[in-house]
Amino acid sequence: MGAGMPAPALSADEIAELLHAEFPQAFFPGCGHSIERVEHGDVRVRWTFDEGSLRPGGTVSGPTMMELADFAMYVAVFSAIGPQPLAVTTNLTINFLRKPTERDLLADARLMKVGKRLAVGQVALYSEGTEEPVAHVTSTYSIPDKR
């Protein structure tokens, strides 16, 4: 988005605090997910490599990638519209492109539309240190009415 881009509605630290307050059983130090960078509708999150998610042949599992992409989208929605813990995924399409390596995964999410009701974004997932994405996701979040 570049120069004219608005500031994010929440910083990485603010989003992490909010997630920890709302989802203490899912988001906590050591849970494997962390937030690397937050701009307005444009974020990077990380999944820390964990032997337990490996499939035979040393591949990170598909559900691990889907979960990371969904997390990235959630953070991107917060970065654009502020705290909306009741925003929910309505649709997610993932294309698996390459076998991940035994490294952390990085997920770059970017919103393509932020409307009153729906936010639509895409996420590219990378094994750290590689340039070609291991998976690509598009996803839609439904944003609850303001009260």
Next chain:
Amino acid sequence: MGAGMPAPALSADEIAELLHAEFPQAFFPGCGHSIERVEHGDVRVRWTFDEGSLRPGGTVSGPTMMELADFAMYVAVFSAIGPQPLAVTTNLTINFLRKPTERDLLADARLMKVGKRLAVGQVALYSEGTEEPVAHVTSTYSIPDKR
């Protein structure tokens, strides 16, 4: 498919044994996933309710549903073409339809095409005891060349 449907390539027990042998860290008694019914390209699998997967408000998480749908597709592919542990998901689209209840989830997968290279199917997910699906998935598996 009805009367003219071929027998499944593997029974539920055979698929469970194969999964346990190939993915011992992911599929084992008590892992939460089990196989309920296997016909040719048409299967039902179950996810046993677990407090740990709950989101605030008592909702089963989206990644839990994606993982179950992917498992259902994998079992369906085995039911149609026999043991292919190297079959991999290339594409998955999920639509989240309703909030699941605090019950087990059932996933009914049905293959719509079984080609030489690709198998395409759909999965309907239900909270046990309800008639309306909580999510719907379409997914494609890539089938490795025979040698």
Next chain:
Amino acid sequence: MGAGMPAPALSADEIAELLHAEFPQAFFPGCGHSIERVEHGDVRVRWTFDEGSLRPGGTVSGPTMMELADFAMYVAVFSAIGPQPLAVTTNLTINFLRKPTERDLLADARLMKVGKRLAVGQVALYSEGTEEPVAHVTSTYSIPDKR
């Protein structure tokens, strides 16, 4: 849906009249699209075979199938919630399964969710006279607020 299904909000003739009034340049006698059957959230529409849509090798084109599926969803939305000409497609996923024959195409659309804001459905497309679908679609419509 069966016995307990509510009556459709509009009949096939009422939907055809409405489409002709709203989209006279797209929906008219001889346009190639017609409505075969309308139940509540469950409809069948037809595309009449036309040499001009053939691809080399005698295949009906992908865009012809996408357009028919979108039309089927639109009719299904009307059948469930009544006249909503400003309902718009937000998302459509199509899987192409088999080569269509040189026959009419039938599209069976069924809504899986009708919410206040979104309607989600699936569509199976068939070459007339065959049992295996040529394509499968899931799609979401956004329903405008009532005023």
Next chain:
Amino acid sequence: MGAGMPAPALSADEIAELLHAEFPQAFFPGCGHSIERVEHGDVRVRWTFDEGSLRPGGTVSGPTMMELADFAMYVAVFSAIGPQPLAVTTNLTINFLRKPTERDLLADARLMKVGKRLAVGQVALYSEGTEEPVAHVTSTYSIPDKR
């Protein structure tokens, strides 16, 4: 891709000639589709505005956008692997983001994976002169075996 990107397998003119030879009824001067730019797996195509595709309120129809995106992917596949007229779309997901204006549409397709069997890409569609995409597509092509 940048500096290290290989040259395209075919130029824009070569692809246009091939399409005209293979699909004379669909691709010809004045058909509305043209090829603007071709790099390796990275192309831009154009749809010339045509009153007949308008929906009420002056919106270009969804099927027009799906058809253009599919055309862009087809050209991108040729740009990466050379003449493959029998390559077929297996899957396409479109998210409609904004109402197009009454202008030409540009579609930028970029392949994310070119494998032996499958090519996966994404397409962003724009109304000419605007910066925000009107729609976003991901799509998979199946590539026939070489003989």
